[in-house]
Amino acid sequence: MTAVERRANRLRAAIEEANYRYHVLDDPQISDQEYDALLRELLDLEQAHPEVWRADSPTQRVGGAPAAGFPPYVHARPMLSLANAFGEDELLAFDARVKKLGGIAERESVAYVCELKIDGLAVSLRYDEGTLSAGGTRGDGSVGEDVTANLRTIRSIPLTLRRPAKAPAPRHVDVRGEAYMRKSDFARLNAEREERGVATFANPRNAAAGGIRQLDPKATAERSLSFFAYAVGEIDVDAPPATQHALLAYLRELGFPVNPNAERVDSIRGVVDYVARWEARRDELDYEIDGVVVKVDELALQTRLGSVGKDPRWAVAYKFRAREARTKLLDIQVNVGRTGTLNPFAVLEPVRIGGVTVSNATLHNQEYITANDIRVGDVVTVIRAGDVIPRVVGPVKELRKGKLRPYVLPDRCPVCGSAVDHPEGEAMSRCTNAACPAQQRERVRHFASRGAMDIEGVGDQLAAGLVDSGLVRDVSDIYHLDEEKLLTLPRMAEKSAANVLAAIEASKKRGLARLLFGLGIRFVGGQNAAILAGDFGSIDALAAAGEAELLESEGIGEQIARSVALFFAQPPNRAMIERLKDAGVDVTAPRRERAPAGALAGKTLVLTGTLPTLTRDEATELIVNAGGKVSGSVSKKTAYVVAGDEAGSKLAKAEQLGIPILDEAGLRDLLVSGG
DNA sequence: CTGCCTCGAGTTCG
């Protein structure tokens, strides 16, 4: 046996196993991407070495045998699967092949219909004389499972067809589409399951697939599934639609929900554009999509192109970059934050998700780990959702081998060994030692950070170096550094030492608001710091204030007042403040002017996405200078939302609440006119 | 007491 044959056989075995687990057991053990990669390799191999091709190769069929539990559902015409395309090149190659096989000149364009590829479960619905008579899953493409009773529970599936206004009604039709779960329904379902203490679902697709295959239709109904129609199989009607987009319109007339974002484009350029647009906007949708389905619009041309093996030659599935993967949880380690919080994070076997390699991911706190039953040694699902930040969703329980111990957060600080405090009812555990080196490092880093004293050159590395070398114990020591001391640090020569000292000097003038924020008093972030600075005017006045006086300030309640008073009551903190003053740090602030004037007086704005020319900070400054306020979340009280590129959920929320949305130009107009 | 509306804190990779 040649090496190529051996590899091909291996691939076939692995793919068959994956098919069986996916279709029959409903329990996939490899991700869709891994599966695609295997299939792709086998396809390439068979193409390059025709001698290893076999008629029973998994490349020649779609899936596995139907599972027990449901009667078989025989498709009148096979439900095809689609070849995948990744990247623009493969789309262009698809177009070129369509033209070649369709006998179309290269410089002419082919019209396509682009449809979002919903991440759900493909199903087929049979209507006789206008009434839903049966429905089944795709299964292996020719035979699926008869899940008629369950499909009937999906409210958006019509039980009887509507009579089209102009077109004739079909005597018989098989309608194909996707059963799926909305993200909002998914969130509700999981929240409810969490409350009941039942295992949550990793994603909407799993919840939908599981829902369709419930033996009790009532259980399906409780999942609140939805449906989009996108194709027909067998159809018996006079004058059937002649194009895919006409077909979609026809389905809509028959009473089916059809995804509103489908678009007909004149050429492959339009496809490329559509794909890019939706890859960027996928998070705005209330359902998961994993790509775009591209179909030749002319049905006559579709017929002419035909199919090869299992794949039609007139359609292709463009797959977005994956954002979910499985990998092994090697270890759980703990960071200690600025406020002493113990932050567990996952150490993962590195895995590529959406173009980046992920090796760490946050686990939030003990509660999160326990609720999701995440254990070291588990294979876990990791996602990179709308944001960039990876998250461990949960373990793949079926893959758990042997006995794994539930994780318990250490009861001693992993950095300094001090006792850990976990107050009743709070999510976070805290190291009780204020002098904990980890906390000191983080406090220095925070103090020097952009929103605080903004000392350029003092970041992670230098902050750690300063604390570990003993040069800096609290932030006031920063202002008592000199060249001689700095030069004792590694990677620090005269030039960089001078830069750092200059940056430190410049930071003395930042004013009380930023200083207060920089001190890292619990509950005092940028906003509260600005309020306190404006009300008290100097750090001495603030230090002298009692809790009662602090409570007078807007937005300052008991907890915050207590925290502030406690900070200034501690002798080491008082000493630190004296040393800051000695060094010439500005500890005063202009008293807040009365009623803010300006074009945006009293208005609250929310920023989202990236603006073309302004940074977030600059935009905030402009708005504040005009008397407005910038808030982080959209609510009924929001006056305007300023949306830039790649705006996320906040834009969607604003649309939902009917709040006016501006772009950067609109913001500038508003600053001048005042709306 | 409940349900908004905020703010604070922490997060990863390139």
Add this chain to the structure above:
DNA sequence: CTCGAGGCAG
């Protein structure tokens, strides 16, 4: 961006 939690109005 998300989650937790403080502040406050009803």
